[in-house]
Amino acid sequence: MKHILAEVITIGDEILYGQITDTNTQWISTELDKLGIRTVRKSSVGDDKERILEILQEAESRADIILITGGLGPTKDDITKNVLAQYFNSTLVIHEQALMEVTAYFKSKGKELTEINRSQAALPDTCTFISNKRGTAPGMWFEKNGKVFVSMPGVPHEMKGMMTDTILSKLQKHFETPVIYHKMIKTVGIGESFLATKIEQWEDNLPPHIKLAYLPTMGQVRLRLTATGTDLATLQADVEAQTTQLQSLVSDYIYGYDNDTLESVTSELLLKHRYTIAVAESCSVGYISYSLGSVAGCSQYFMGSIVAYSNEAKINLLDVNRNTLEKYGAVSEETVKEMAQQVRLKFNTSIGMASSGIAGPSGGSEDKPVGTVWIAYADGKQTVARRLQLGNDRDLNIKLTAVHVLNLLRQSIY
Known part of the structure; x- marks a missing residue:
């Protein structure tokens, strides 16, 4: 079966300048994929006639479907409609259905239709009109050399409405999609x-x-x-x-x-076994707690946490033995095990977990370089610790520590 290929083009200087984030192409690609249509390229181009003509020609050479968003406003800087008229050797004419809809739209807002807004109803005479139930700029469907071009507004909710109401089903009928x-x-x-x-x-x-x-x-x-x-x-x-x-x-x-996350899976395990958990954090500075707390219903198992960053906090808040810290250091198997054991006792939970490490970018030594992290799990019957050797990126190390802690939790209570 022949694969149906699509290209998505976004038009607008504001996208290239980074003034707005393009969310349209991701959404469109996802919807096309559901129909068995493969997106082969996504492109962005500014409000420049020659550039738009060039990219349309390129897209036509490699895709069966070219979906275009943006540049359909009533002001002079929106040139997409005029460029499409040139590309398809068309003349702009007032489309009666488009005029009725744009007139009704402004009437529903209690406003009169101005001449500039009336121009929204002027469409290339070679296109098929596509209704826009959420705005004033109609969509346009063109066919050329066996290829389909569809132009839509750049406003996401208008584009999505047009795709959902009309375009997706029309594409599915037009092409034999796998x-x-x-x-x-x-x-x-x-x-x-x-x-x-x-x-x-x-x-x-x-x-x-x-x-x-x-x-x-x-x-x-x-x-x-x-x-x-x-x-x-x-x-x-x-x-x-x-x-x-x-x-x-x-x-x-x-x-x-599919839609499972490490957070949702560990949540299900804790609920299944009716376990409760508390966390002692040092180098992860609360990110493990955030991960556990990000799942709705976490109050059934997540009892609390202590972020004990300094040695004194580990001693005063968690009752970690001062001798342990002096002999082995904060970043050690012995210390992190005590942290996990003590936080479990403090909160009277089934499970205690802990982290202690050197997140960076400085603070490392020859035997404990930046990225050295110890994590631990304790449940009253066993205490398990693991050493991680991560990288030099502090933010990444904090987040990776949470991932490893949740994985240790998952493996320990299966």
């Missing part, structure tokens, strides 16, 4: 290259209609399986079969699927 099915497998505690080595043989034997992508993120690697075909149920069954094989290879590292 079915695309995605499944995301979430892993933690293993780097991308090590994971790739472990699953290399499985990856090499994937069926031709299923592709694998590695999507690394902070302390985690997401594996995306994408299957393409004609029947959704068949694709889902095929992907599930491959997922089962993958689980047998790296089950220790898989924590969830």
Whole structure:
């Protein structure tokens, strides 16, 4: 089956200047993907006629569908409609349905239609009118050499309404689109290259209609399986079969699927076992607490935390033994274990967890370089500690510490 390819073009100087954030292309690509249409390129261009003509020609050469947002306002700096008229050898004429709708729009606001706003109803005579129920700028559908061009307003809620109401269904009817099915497998505690080595043989034997992508993120690697075909149920069954094989290879590292997060998964585990938890933090300065508290309903298991950054705070707030700190230092297995044990006792919880380290960018030594972090888990029966060797980026080290703590929690209470 032929793949239907799309390109998304955003028009406007304000995007190139960084004055507004382009959220349109991400949303459009997601919706196209649901129809089995693959976005091959996203481009931004300013309000410049020659540049717009150039990018339209380029897009036509590589895509079946060209979706354009922006530049449809009534003022002189919005030139998209005029450029499209030139590109499609068209003449701007008043479109009666467009005029009725823009007139009704202003009437509903208690305003008269001005001449400048009346110009919104002037459309290239070669386009198909697309209604805009949320604004005044109509959409335009063009066909040329087997390609479809659609121009929409840049205002996100207007564009989304137009896509949802009309364009997506029209594209689906116009093109024979394949079915695309995605499944995301979430892993933690293993780097991308090590994971790739472990699953290399499985990856090499994937069926031709299923592709694998590695999507690394902070302390985690997401594996995306994408299957393409004609029947959704068949694709889902095929992907599930491959997922089962993958689980047998790296089950220790898989924590969830699709919309799961490390926070939501650990929350479910705590609720399932009816455990409560408290946290003692040093180098992570509250980020572990934030992660635990980011899930709705956390009050059922998260009892509180103590951020004890200085040695005196560790002694006075957590009752860490002064001799432990003097003998082993704040960044040590012995200290972090005591922190986890003591915070559990302080809050009378099932579990206590702790972090202590050198977040950076300075403060390291030869035996404890920047990025050295100790984390610990204690539940009254066992106390487990792990040493992490992270990098030199303070902010990243703080967030990665939280990821590793949640993973240690996940592994300890399975």
